[in-house]
Structure formats: structure tokens, C-alpha cells
Amino acid sequence: MTLTTATAVIDRQALVDNFNRVKTFAPKAKVLAVLKANGYGHGLERIARALPQADAFGVARLDEALALRAAGVVKPIVLLEGFFTEQDLPILAVNNLQTIVHNRQQLDALTRTQLEKPLKVWLKIDTGMHRLGINPEDFDDFYQALSASDNVDPDIVLMSHLGCADDKENPVTNSQLALFEQLTASYNNEKSLANSAGSYAWPQTRYDWIRPGLILYGVSPMAAPEQSAQSLGIKPVMTLQSSLIAVRALKAGEAVGYGAAWVSSEDTTIGVIAIGYGDGYPRHAGNGTPVLVNGRRVPLVGRVSMDMITVDLGKDSRDEVGDLAILWGQGLPVEEIALHATTIPYELLCNITRRVQIEVV
Numbered sequence: 253m254t255l256t257t258a259t260a261v262i263d264r265q266a267l268v269d270n271f272n273r274v275k276t277f278a279p280k281a282k283v284l285a286v287l288k289a290n291g292y293g294h295g296l297e298r299i300a301r302a303l304p305q306a307d308a309f310g311v312a313r314l315d316e317a318l319a320l321r322a323a324g325v326v327k328p329i330v331l332l333e334g335f336f337t338e339q340d341l342p343i344l345a346v347n348n349l350q351t352i353v354h355n356r357q358q359l360d361a362l363t364r365t366q367l368e369k370p371l372k373v374w375l376k377i378d379t380g381m382h383r384l385g386i387n388p389e390d391f392d393d394f395y396q397a398l399s400a401s402d403n404v405d406p407d408i409v410l411m412s413h414l415g416c417a418d419d420k421e422n423p424v425t426n427s428q429l430a431l432f433e434q435l436t437a438s439y440n441n442e443k444s445l446a447n448s449a450g451s452y453a454w455p456q457t458r459y460d461w462i463r464p465g466l467i468l469y470g471v472s473p474m475a476a477p478e479q480s481a482q483s484l485g486i487k488p489v490m491t492l493q494s495s496l497i498a499v500r501a502l503k504a505g506e507a508v509g510y511g512a513a514w515v516s517s518e519d520t521t522i523g524v525i526a527i528g529y530g531d532g533y534p535r536h537a538g539n540g541t542p543v544l545v546n547g548r549r550v551p552l553v554g555r556v557s558m559d560m561i562t563v564d565l566g567k568d569s570r571d572e573v574g575d576l577a578i579l580w581g582q583g584l585p586v587e588e589i590a591l592h593a594t595t596i597p598y599e600l601l602c603n604i605t606r607r608v609q610i611e612v613v
């Protein structure tokens with residue numbers, strides 16, 4: 253007997269196909285592939301190595317960028333939140349890392365230190381999301397100060413970030429775009445606005461650099477269920493799977509799992525699958541969350557445990573211990589599981605824990 257434990261199968265061909273698909277949306281734009289949070293749970297170095305076509309990589313933390321350099325990645329890498337302390341600046345310079353500048357403290361640090369070689373800067377303007385970015389009225393001021401500094405490469409990229417691009421009907425995107433255009437129209441610099449949703453759904457946001465994350469991993473960045481990954485022409489890169497480690501007969505009126513939270517209304521068969529919140533399967537996935545067992549959808553029943561979940565295989569089940577169960581990925585979009593767990597696919601993917609086995613195909 254050999255039972256598979258929780259395994260994330262990573263399909264590199266799907267990643268490359270998705271990348272090529274995204275290129276068809278914005279054939280002229282360069283691609284900054286976003287790899288933060290361990291490549292959205294798919295493995296930082298693994299994803300970087302599998303995407304030699306990318307023009308640059310984006311990460312959120314210096315440690316992530318240094319891990320890529322240590323793995324031999326020589327492509328441009330951009331710190332999407334910029335540097336966190338002035339002491340990091342020489343490290344950025346030595347490792348050829350690019351930085352976003354989004355606040356006055358970063359500007360001051362960058363203009364007052366002495367670097368051996370200038371850093372490439374992406375100046376981030378807040379066009380309406382009100383998270384990171386300088387205020388529009390400060391744009392000229394920041395731009396002049398950066399341009400005048402010997403520490404800054406003269407080719408500054410102008411950028412902003414979209415807050416509502418996942419909804420094609422939302423007017424916020426057009427107002428962000430209009431403000432970005434108004435501020436930057438007279439500058440010949442490279443520009444960047446689009447995340448995954450912008451790259452797909454908002455042609456005018458594509459500019460010189462698109463910054464796709466989620467869509468590369470084969471997950472739809474759009475909120476409307478009909479704008480599914482399949483309809484976008486992308487395929488899941490991660491398939492999370494495990495196996496049945498028990499198949500048990502259950503009588504009508506009997507409960508399953510912690511808190512006896514689910515009671516069967518009829519005689520049935522319960523399957524126990526070796527995956528739980530200790531692997532990153534969401535504890536808030538409710539009764540009825542679909543699981544693929546032997547290619548057929550069966551409902552999760554009872555509470556998610558640390559190492560196990562229980563599913564209702566039905567009275568006529570012929571499933572056996574050792575049979576394969578897919579939690580999300582091929583045949584079962586993670587988007588759907590996210591809805592059942594009242595979260596978003598981003599969170600499910602990057603919450604995969606270290607004990608999950610990785611199988612690269």
C-alpha cells in the first residue's frame with residue numbers, strides 16, 4: 253500500500269502557455285512577471301526558471317529578490333514596495349535590483365546616500381486606489397528630484413496600480429487611467445499600469461510594461477464567474493491533490509467530524525482525504541465545496557481538520573482507499589473553491605504550506 257499525501261503538481265508547460273497567451277493580449281508590451289509570495293505559492297525560483305521569456309520579475313521583499321539572484325537569475329528584478337531601509341540601497345545597487353519609489357522617505361533616502369552606480373527607479377503614483385503611491389500633485393516634484401540625483405538611472409518608469417480592474421463595468425479604472433494619462437502624457441518615459449486584470453480586460457492600461465501575476469498561474473483575475481480561466485484561454489499551473497485514506501459506510505442520522513457539524517440524512521459512504529488546513533486547504537470551505545474524486549465531483553461534508561477532510565461519496569460509491577482526489581487545479585478551478593471558502597484564489601494559492609509535496613511536470 254502506498255498512499256499519496258498532499259501534493260501540488262506544478263505544470264510548467266501550462267505556465268509557458270499562459271505567458272504566451274497573455275502576450276497575445278499585449279503583444280507590444282514588455283512583461284514583468286510577478287513572483288511575490290513564493291510565486292503565488294508555486295515556488296519562487298521554480299517559476300523564475302520556467303519563465304525565461306519574461307522581461308523582468310516583480311517581488312515584494314528584498315529577501316525574495318536576493319533568493320532569485322542566489323539561484324542565478326540575472327534578469328531585471330523590481331521591488332514592488334520599494335526598499336524598506338536606507339541600508340538596503342547598496343545591496344540593491346550591488347545586486348542590480350530595481351526599486352519602486354512611492355513615498356517621501358524613500359525619495360529622501362535615495363537622494364541623500366552615495367551609491368557606486370545608479371538605481372533604476374519605478375515612480376509610483378496613486379491614481380485612486382489610495383494604497384501606495386505619491387499624490388498626483390507631488391508628481392512633478394518627485395520626478396525632478398529623482399532626475400536630478402546621481403543615484404538614479406535617468407530612465408525612470410512611471411507607474412500606478414489598478415484597484416478595480418477585475419470588474420469590467422467598474423468606472424474607477426477609467427478614472428485611474430484618465431488621471432495617469434493626464435499626469436504622464438507629456439513624458440516620454442516608459443509607463444506601466446496593468447496587473448493581470450488590466451492586461452486582459454483594459455487595453456488602454458497596457459502601455460510599455462504589463463505586470464501580470466495571477467493570470468500567469470492560470471487563474472482568472474476577473475470577478476465575474478463567466479470570465480473564467482477557460483474563457484480567457486489559460487490553464488491552471490497548480491493542481492492540488494491527495495488520496496483517499498479511508499472509505500467508510502455511514503448510516504442516516506450519523507455525524508461526521510469535529511463538532512458533529514454535519515449529519516447525513518441518508519445511508520451513504522464517506523471518504524477521508526489526506527489534506528487539511530495544515531496543508532493550506534481552507535478551513536472555511538463549507539459543506540458542499542466540490543472535490544474531484546476519480547474525476548467526479550463530490551461534496552465536502554463536515555469540518556476541515558488539520559490533516560484531513562471528509563467527502564460524501566454517495567451510497568453507490570466504488571471508490572477505494574488510495575484513489576486520487578483533486579482539491580483544485582485541472583478540472584476544478586481554484587476560483588470555485590475560493591467562492592466556497594469566502595476568499596480569493598490569490599490567498600488559497602499562496603497559503604500552500606511547506607509540508608505539501610511538490611511534483612514538477
Ligand SMILES: *Cc1c(COP(=O)(O)O)cnc(C)c1O
Pocket residue numbers: 286288332413446447448449463464465466467473
Ligand atoms: C501583485 C502586483 C501585481 C500583480 O497583480 P495580479 O492581480 O496578480 O496580476 C502587479 N503590480 C503590482 C504593483 C503588484 O503589487
